[in-house]
Amino acid sequence: MKKRDILWCIVSLALSTAVAFVFSALGFSDANLIMIYILGVLMVALLTGGYVWGIISSILGVLTFNFFFAEPIFTFSVYNPDYLITFVVMFATSITCSVLTKRVKNYAAENARKSYRSELLLQASRSLQEASTSQEILQKTVKQLGKLLEKKIYCLMGKPENWKMPKELLKEDRATALWCYQHGEDAGFSTDVLRESPYMFLAVKGKQKTFAVIVVDTKKEAIGTFERGIVGTIIHECVFALEKEELLNKQREAEMRLEKEQLRANLLRSISHDLRSPLTSISGNAENLLANEEKLPAGRRREIYRDIYDDSKWLINLVENLLSITRIENGNMKLDMQGEIVEEVIEEALKHVNFRGKDQSVRIECDEILMAKMDLKLMLQVIINLVDNAVKYTPKNAEILIKAEAEGEKVILSVRDNGTGLTPEQKEKVFDMYYTVNRGIGDARRGMGLGLPLCQAIVKAHGSRLEVCDNTPKGTVFQFALSKEEILL
Template sequence: MNKQRVRNILFTVSTLILSTLLAFAFEQFNLRRENILLIYVASIMLIMVETRKVALGIASTFLLVFIFNFFFTEPKYTFIIADANYIITLIIFMVAIAIMGTLTTSLQREINFSKDNGTKMELLYQMSKELLFANTKEEILRIEKLHLSSIMNRDFLFHFTKILPDDDQAFIDISKYKKEIEYATSYHLICGKNESKYAHLPIKIFPITSTKGISGVLIVNCEENDLSKQEKEFIQTSLLHMLIALEREKLSEDQEHSRLEIEKERLKSALLRSISHDIRTPLTTLQTGTSFLYESFDLIDDDMKKNLLLDINNETSRMSEFVENLLNMTRLNANQLMLHLKDELIDDILMDVNHRIQNRLGLHKLVIEQKESMDYVYTDATLLIQVLTNLIDNAIRHTREDATIQISYHKTSQDIEFQVIDDGGGIIQTDLHKIFSDFVSIDTGKGDKTRGIGLGLSICQAIIKAHGGTIKAQNNDIGGATFSFTLPSKQEVTNG
């Protein structure tokens, strides 16, 4: 006997007892027996409305007839009816109660049915809105669980093949129902309790399958009682909404996968083209310079030898930085770049940058802002030097030969902002949003020698983000471009 049936019986018995006690109270005031009958009519109507069981109402009617006859008709405390009119009255009373109770129960059932339908339609509408904005399988499943819980006061769980993990706290051992789950997903049919297949099971299995490769089931606990027709229809409708959302998400995932594959192939091609260019140019210089030195060593003066050796050194440094950029980008993409953070003196870093970049300046002028204070920045010095070197090298590549490049910095309460400023023509507005992307090299009209691999600015952004800072580019008021980035400041030491 389930809990609801026990509750209905207890409510019926309690109502009959209370109505009889109330009838005794009415009798003490010498009220007519017809009034006592009205008390019983009201109690039976209450029983039918509350329990929604016509059978309980009719059974209560028979019981109350005997109670009324025993306690309130002459001779009292017997089941003998002395007045034949009471027999007709009681029969009419029973028939009237049965008709009224049936009509009341039917009306109540229709009202509740309409109310439940309205609630379920509202839930389905709300669920559809939420699923429309769900972006992941986990979010879709969370929304579905939330709305199923609102209409089912019972255990349930989802089981999918591959696309989602099973619930951590399952109310059953899924491994025991592999055959039944396979049947539901293979034939797209509900099985389990009171269904045509596996009717003996204490569960009901709803299939969740599509042609997009989605395969799973909803398993509902029906051990105590089966699902109502309305619950079953709601579950099927809500699962259809969820399936549409899962298919949409899978389609989006497939499209993103295809886009990434295309992008990967594009990046591979760009990388191969750029590597061949960036290696070929310095190698040509190295080969030409070393060959000329070897063949004409005794024929050229010392100044020319020094210039040739300087060119060889510059191209070697360029290749070294090129390889370092590639290695760092590989480490960043694999999340393997280790930061060796400590307080570094900014003047030492700027001095190192100046030393590294001098041989590449040509006619460009580099101005480094000098400050009297000894300022520190919490950073990986090697990587910060690489960022500043890349930014200056980028300015050299994309500005006129006599442009001025300036490095400055200023402190705030939380961080230090560095700026690399040039006056060499600025950046085309349409290129500002993409200059930090991989393998993007802006055409400046300076010829093939300035193209480069297009990784320098991308690496700068990745390194600054790894430090917890930000980097941006914008055109300035002097006709050039300004690259600025922030890094955390840990301490300040000033001259005493």
């Protein structure tokens, strides 16, 4: 920088002198020549750093004018006393112009720095607002700091035992980072702690804990005060975003806990209500058989056996749904994904459907032999629940169609009925936990509203979504997609 300033000073002085010689040859007055030298001083003030070079160029400009243009020329002697006043005025004017120019330049530079700072902070703020996780917030912070400092930045996230140390950092660097984390203070290069390190360790510290340590590879190059101020502001914005995200997570967890408690309370109420009816029926029928088995005609006994069987099947299905719901809520549902023949899966599911003595017509329609990737046990539960739902909510002699068709790389599986259908309001709520629909049909009121939410959860675990729509000309369609598998012969 100093060499460049000297060069600008020499070039400006030489150029001013050359132009002055031309103007002098053309007969211009000394006042015009002095203006040329003042213009040269202004150039130096604009193109160099600090006030010193403006002052130096002012002195050199006066001396050069005296040497080349004041009588006697080519000496520093002055015969005419008026020139002394001229030199003083010239020097004062040059100094004043130099100082004013430098102030304007500094003012413009300061405004440019403020504008740059505001732009960087605005970008950082917008970027952090778009982040949705702590990891994403820290990654965006590192990116912004890297853009600002043009240096390699590392981030040690979370607790020290979870840190993934870059290969470039030595054991002593880890110790410095650990000190920074534990004390929540900056360490390393250009700080008061372990300043001999080439790395600067910046603590991302909130009110109650340190979220991370950001490591800057300074290569022992000082970071300017301006840049350091922006770094501090960006880290402050990062801390604010992290604390906000942590608060939102705590609120979500509290809401989830409250929701789980409400679900458990609703579940207990529903169990106590829904188990009472079938258990009372089983107990009463069993008591009737024990007391009057020989007196009851064979047809009546068979009818009682059928009632006991239907109620027990309903209870088994309820228990299966409850167990699956519990596994889903606890996050313990693991899928055993295998390729299965879709038609065989449907046929197996129909063996476990309780038709409740209704005479619905159930058809399976598959365009071809289709194989799809699924967890067999869970998918059986989905089909059983969907068909059982169709049986429950359709009148006698209704038609139920289970259809599987290929659509690109997917297999679309649907259960269709020609019952009374669902209203728009019912369609919105049908996948809500414990929501049941009363359509005034037989035992349609029986049920805890677990079947369809469970089906939706299982289908989502398969990477799809259970959808409901109207059948043509009437009725309801439940459908979802599974990944198609090629059949190898």
